[in-house]
Amino acid sequence: MKSIRIKSGFNIKVSGQPAPEVQSLQKPTRLALLPERIPFVKPRLKVKAGDTVQVGSPLIEDKRNSEIQFLSPGGGKVVDVIFGPRRVIREIVIQLDDEEKQVEFESLPEIDIKKIDRDQLIRLIVNGGLWPLIRELPFRDYPSPDTVPPAIYVSLGNLEPFQPLPEVYLAGSTELFEYGLKVLGKLSADRVQVCASRTNTAIQRQLNGIITLTYSGNYPVHDPGVLVYHMKTSTEENRSWYVDGQNVLLLAHLLKNGTYPTRRTVALAGSCARVKKHFHTRLGAPLAHITDDRIDDSDIRYIEGGLLTGYAGSAHTYLGLFETALSLIPEGHEKGELLGLFRPGYRKPSYSRVFLSALNRENLEMTCSVHGGDRACIACGYCAQVCPVDILPQFTYKAVLAGEVEESLEHGLLDCVECGLCSYVCPSKIELFETLKNAKADFYKEKMA
Numbered sequence: 001m002k003s004i005r006i007k008s009g010f011n012i013k014v015s016g017q018p019a020p021e022v023q024s025l026q027k028p029t030r031l032a033l034l035p036e037r038i039p040f041v042k043p044r045l046k047v048k049a050g051d052t053v054q055v056g057s058p059l060i061e062d063k064r065n066s067e068i069q070f071l072s073p074g075g076g077k078v079v080d081v082i083f084g085p086r087r088v089i090r091e092i093v094i095q096l097d098d099e100e101k102q103v104e105f106e107s108l109p110e111i112d113i114k115k116i117d118r119d120q121l122i123r124l125i126v127n128g129g130l131w132p133l134i135r136e137l138p139f140r141d142y143p144s145p146d147t148v149p150p151a152i153y154v155s156l157g158n159l160e161p162f163q164p165l166p167e168v169y170l171a172g173s174t175e176l177f178e179y180g181l182k183v184l185g186k187l188s189a190d191r192v193q194v195c196a197s198r199t200n201t202a203i204q205r206q207l208n209g210i211i212t213l214t215y216s217g218n219y220p221v222h223d224p225g226v227l228v229y230h231m232k233t234s235t236e237e238n239r240s241w242y243v244d245g246q247n248v249l250l251l252a253h254l255l256k257n258g259t260y261p262t263r264r265t266v267a268l269a270g271s272c273a274r275v276k277k278h279f280h281t282r283l284g285a286p287l288a289h290i291t292d293d294r295i296d297d298s299d300i301r302y303i304e305g306g307l308l309t310g311y312a313g314s315a316h317t318y319l320g321l322f323e324t325a326l327s328l329i330p331e332g333h334e335k336g337e338l339l340g341l342f343r344p345g346y347r348k349p350s351y352s353r354v355f356l357s358a359l360n361r362e363n364l365e366m367t368c369s370v371h372g373g374d375r376a377c378i379a380c381g382y383c384a385q386v387c388p389v390d391i392l393p394q395f396t397y398k399a400v401l402a403g404e405v406e407e408s409l410e411h412g413l414l415d416c417v418e419c420g421l422c423s424y425v426c427p428s429k430i431e432l433f434e435t436l437k438n439a440k441a442d443f444y445k446e447k448m449a
């Protein structure tokens with residue numbers, strides 16, 4: 001087993017972590033697919049309101065490649081298709097019926113994984129609507145089914161605050177997980193790296209002999225982009241694929257059973273969640289179904305995905321296809337605090353050591369307040385200190401704003417793993433992360449066009 005230690009990055013001391021307990025929720029009445037939240041995809045609708053669908057019926061296809069389809073997480077009736085500005089498809093909502101018929105896909109007995117032709121295996125995954133669960137570095141789109149990756153990284157655990165614990169979502173599913181790893185091995189000529197934190201002894205006991213790489217260090221050392229950056233021996237490896245550990249279970253379920261998987265394990269956390277733990281629910285479940293009466297306040301920000309990298313949800317929206325965490329934190333509307341300068345900030349989480357919180361070893365409550373107004377870069381260098389892939393974010397940001405594409409690439413724009421740390425630590429509130437992420441995506445779209 002290989003081991004890697006990375007010194008940069010930063011761990012945010014924040015309270016409200018989910019406990020390693022899990023509860024199964026009742027079936028919700030509605031589910032939804034959120035096309036708007038699927039990166040890069042240009043969705044074309046395959047259904048309309050009033051249509052009847054089964055679990056696994058196509059709801060949308062990607063205009064860039066019409067064989068890539070996104071399937072229904074439930075069986076029943078399409079009751080709403082909600083559009084946003086410029087006809088962006090936001091939500092396709094399904095009212096579930098009791099029966100929930102399922103589309104039947106071809107299954108693959110474990111014994112046949114070695115024998116099956118690789119192209120045929122890819123067809124099974126594509127037809128089952130789960131090819132997009134596999135992502136490709138550095139842009140993080142789904143890979144072309146015609147390519148072979150230099151390696152596939154399987155991430156077990158995510159050091160961003162409030163993410164589900166791998167030992168929880170893998171409990172009782174080790175065999176299914178191993179089946180999924182064999183499938184990924186077939187796709188990559190057995191170049192699969194199963195990665196977990198060196199300090200997570202629970203997952204190491206559970207997957208004894210299966211983990212191939214352990215890491216230690218600060219957030220986001222778990223990220224496949226960071227691991228590739230620090231371990232690669234050729235530039236070819238920059239195109240490695242990766243799959244989240246929980247998504248390996250979905251792939252394995254599809255192929256082993258011949259039915260579209262529906263279960264998602266979600267971590268509910270954050271200081272406004274009265275119950276902080278894991279829940280087994282459905283893909284595309286309503287957020288209100290997960291939070292139910294487990295909320296402490298009314299002025300709450302719902303964040304789907306990571307605390308630094310996720311997006312705002314609400315009690316009226318649903319779980320995105322890739323999301324496995326729901327964080328509830330106080331809104332904190334104030335941008336600058338009254339007399340903020342004179343407050344010592346003993347309970348304010350911050351990278352800067354100007355607050356007394358630098359002396360506080362406890363996990364602290366995080367709100368949405370940015371504490372202070374925008375201003376010019378003060379050249380403090382914090383963003384460069386925390387960047388896990390040695391980018392100088394402040395210079396890359398300036399190159400992007402100046403339209404100097406070549407210069408931003410020279411600074412390492414494509415190595416950016418979109419972790420959000422540079423924006424988090426910046427005392428001038430400069431939107432480094434968003435700007436770099438968008439610049440990277442624009443570069444990719446132009447390249448593909």
Ligand code: SF4
Nearest residue numbers: 387416417419420422
């Ligand atoms: S530049 Fe990218 S990788 Fe570096 S800290 Fe910012 S978001 Fe993270």
Ligand code: SF4
Nearest residue numbers: 377378380381383426
């Ligand atoms: S953290 Fe912000 S203020 Fe400091 S160098 Fe980076 S961009 Fe400038």
